[in-house]
Amino acid sequence: MIEAAGIRKAYGATLVLDDVSLTLPAGQCLALLGPNGAGKTTLLRILAGLVRPGAGRLRVGGVDALRDPEAVRAQVGMVAHGSFVYEDLTARENLRFWAVMGGLDASPARLRERLQAVELDAVADERARTFSAGMKRRLGLARVTLGRLPLLLLDEPFSGLDRHGQKWLVEFLLAFKAAGGTVVLTTHSFGGGLSVADRVVILAGGRVLLERAAADLPIDELHRIYDDIVEGAAAS
């Protein structure tokens, strides 16, 4: 699904990503770990086709991202920090807007069903301004599942969720994968994200410091490696 090689991105004098390579087969989930400022969000945006890398090769779903970013975007559902929410609209209205913009079914029945799926049907007609960060993110998940997008890119989806919310998200992602979907999520917590991940990448200082199958990484070993690597990167 994703083949990235030698991705490099600089903003002026700041090098945000340096020689990043990773692969992810379809139907799997990649957890992108790393401290703040490691470049996780930038990498996610590059994978979405929103940002052009300065150098490197990238294929998403068989499409060359540098040549046809539009075609990459068409495959991607993204829930980022902002979660694409219009504060003054209700959950239902937000969903309706994005449904129509995506050329998807925006019928009241469909919208209701999606809101139920993310457990927001009780507040469907409340303005998004009143929502917590977690609720806004759930609304984002409703949005990206309106259609049948093969790739989900989630920026710290577990942060701000309580235990119930985390459990819900894990089930949601497992179901999504079971249906053949691919997921890349960033996180800097070790909880929920790792239970759904098939592969783990640690990003620090714009570089990939570890890339391994999750099955090969028991949790305490991961903790240890993470601390070592990140401290090492911080020292350099």
Place this chain on the structure above:
Amino acid sequence: MIGYARRTWIVLWKDLLVERRSKESLNALLFFALLLLFLFQFALGPDQDRLHAALPVLIWLGFVLAGLLGLGRSFVAERDNDCWDGLRLTPGDKSAIYLGKLAGNLVVMGAVEVVILALFGLFYNVNLVSVLGPLAVVLALGTLGLATVGTLFAALTAGVRARELLFPVLLLPVQVPVLLATVSATQVVLAGQPLGDAGAWLRLLVGADLVYLVIGLLTFEFILDA
């Protein structure tokens, strides 16, 4: 085609809904119109004849100033919550977004202009009702010229440093022909002359509006991706 129209419509629907809920722009603009009324009166002194002579200019100055405030904020909501990125990720011809935004801006500008005209008519003791038809045509063409470029430049300056300064600095010089044409045509209309007498100006406005609209439709997706 239908998808394009649906997307244009939903952008318009969203903007009007947000505007109605937040009431940010419209109320402030209406109040601004009231303030302009007083400003112009004080600037031109108690001699009503001087005011009446300047009326075509004052009307259009009022529209332009309100437009600078209102249009400049067209894309501010999109900057919140990464909605701008959300729009970039949607499929299809992005010019539908521009068209929807333009339509929304025209509605808001239209509402403000109606109020400005009503206030001017009332406070400056001018009978605008008798020339309302021709006046509406002239002002509609002028507003289209202002809004087409204004919406495009608002998108353009949305994420740029010193946006509030750059937007008027970029928009005003480009608006000079629209200003000249609208004021001249308004003068003709307010003098009670038939609309045909301002024919050349109206043709200029129609031509300019078409040029600006086409440029907006063609270049909007580049702005979105910038």
Place this chain on the structure above:
Amino acid sequence: MSARVTRILGGLALLALAAGLAAGFGYAPREAVQGNVQRIMYVHVPAVLTAYLAFGLVLVGSVGALATGRLSWDRLAGAAAELGVVFTGITIVSGSIWGKPTWGTWWTWDARLTSTAVLFLVYAGYLLLRAMVDEPERRARIAAVVGVVGAANIPIVHFSVKWWRALHQPSTILGPEPSPIAGPIAAALLVNWVAFTLLFLYLLLRRVELARLEDAWVPETRR
């Protein structure tokens, strides 16, 4: 463009300017009606023609930048705009210098001067916009759209200002060009126009090269 070509161009420009100076002040006769002050035409007219050439190149660069996404087009547009603004400034100032002794005023809202002033404002704004955006790709696209709008607007401005002037004052001879333009005067004008164009091209090449070097310089990168 190789450095050698640029240098040759610069040399030619210098020669042409010297020739133009000689032609304007020596060869061309003293104009009957206006006197020596009319000689400013040899600066004023070539300057405005060069400015229009510059803004034409801004349009070319802007369209090229949008169509190909290559930054070289944007560098052309930016450099041409800078020079265009300079030459427009020269046009306006020389027009004012001519105007003061002739009409007793530094500024007059005649059609051409007004149009030129509006042009100046449009492209000064364009340069201000470029200064506010740091990333080259982003700056290229945003500036290109303004460049296209500005260029498309030029004929619209021209007509609107012309008709506006016609409303308020019948057009009279309001420029340093005498009419009809006699042989030696036309020749001197031509020499100066060629000189200005060569100077413009030389400066353009240097400026584009400078921009290319600026973009290529990768500062020591921070993580």
